[in-house]
Amino acid sequence: MHAVCxxxxxxxxxxxxxxxxxxxxxxxxxxxxxxATRDVDVFVFSDPPQGAxxxxxxxxxxxxxxxxxSQFEEEGLLIHGFPVQFLSASSALETEAIKSALLLQWDDHxxxxxxxxxxxALALTVGRPKDRARLVYLAELPAFNRALFxxxxxxxQLSDRWQQWSAALGLKS
Amino acid sequence: MRADEACASxxxxxxxxxxxxxxxAADPNVMTGIPGIRGMPHxxxxxxxxxxxxxxxxxxxxxxxxxxxxxxxKSCTRSAMSWSNYSKKEP
Numbered sequence: 236m237h238a239v240c241x242x243x244x245x246x247x248x249x250x251x252x253x254x255x256x257x258x259x260x261x262x263x264x265x266x267x268x269x270x271a272t273r274d275v276d277v278f279v280f281s282d283p284p285q286g287a288x289x290x291x292x293x294x295x296x297x298x299x300x301x302x303x304x305s306q307f308e309e310e311g312l313l314i315h316g317f318p319v320q321f322l323s324a325s326s327a328l329e330t331e332a333i334k335s336a337l338l339l340q341w342d343d344h345x346x347x348x349x350x351x352x353x354x355x356a357l358a359l360t361v362g363r364p365k366d367r368a369r370l371v372y373l374a375e376l377p378a379f380n381r382a383l384f385x386x387x388x389x390x391x392q393l394s395d396r397w398q399q400w401s402a403a404l405g406l407k408s
Numbered sequence: 409m410r411a412d413e414a415c416a417s418x419x420x421x422x423x424x425x426x427x428x429x430x431x432x433a434a435d436p437n438v439m440t441g442i443p444g445i446r447g448m449p450h451x452x453x454x455x456x457x458x459x460x461x462x463x464x465x466x467x468x469x470x471x472x473x474x475x476x477x478x479x480x481x482k483s484c485t486r487s488a489m490s491w492s493n494y495s496k497k498e499p
Contacts, residue, residue, distance in 0.1 A: 236468025269469075
């Protein structure tokens with residue numbers, strides 16, 4: 236997993252990616268205790284190729300193929316044996332979550348991970364049972380900034396949904 | 409989370425909803441994930457405060473184990489389907 240983080244940072248350093256951030260259960264695990272998940276969700280920004288209008292992940296996959304990573308397992312590209320799912324940021328909330336990701340460092344490694352408040356807001360927008368479970372997990376983290384989360388959910392018109400969910404899940408709204 | 413840890417935490421949470429039980433006293437205000445029941449088992453508290461290097465290694469281990477469990481699950485499903493089709497055949 237350390238090696239996966241190194242590959243992501245390399246892609247950023249050499250300009251293949253302009254921004255990236257780990258999201259989903261893997262990101263939540265960085266903020267609290269690690270959670271069971273089957274792949275690593277990486278949200279990315281990339282500039283469209285010269286002369287093109289549409290953003291495509293093709294240059295990213297081409298570069299990863301050059302680095303020796305070309306085998307897919309379901310929707311994830313295997314990087315050092317771990318399935319990594321690259322997702323192009325598609326909403327303003329995802330874009331903001333990537334741009335304001337936290338930079339975590341240890342030993343000689345570093346990785347960018349979405350803040351717990353953005354992960355919680357994204358869970359609110361999706362709404363699967365596992366997202367509700369993740370919201371409970373995130374909202375109860377000691378480092379969870381409720382004021383920031385309230386501000387994000389207000390800006391993205393998620394406050395009403397948060398009120399409903401927090402009442403149903405027994406969280407303090 | 410290992411399956412035995414998950415079962416243990418669920419058992420603890422269901423059996424001892426009181427916040428003063430030693431197994432869940434690490435932080436009695438944190439929710440267990442089960443609505444209405446608060447208290448965090450010590451093993452969870454310990455995992456939250458792992459050094460980053462260990463935490464990243466643990467995240468990787470969980471991904472590997474989840475994938476292995478999925479492979480086993482798919483294999484069992486295939487086997488059960490196969491047996492079901494076989495048993496439906498006319499003698």
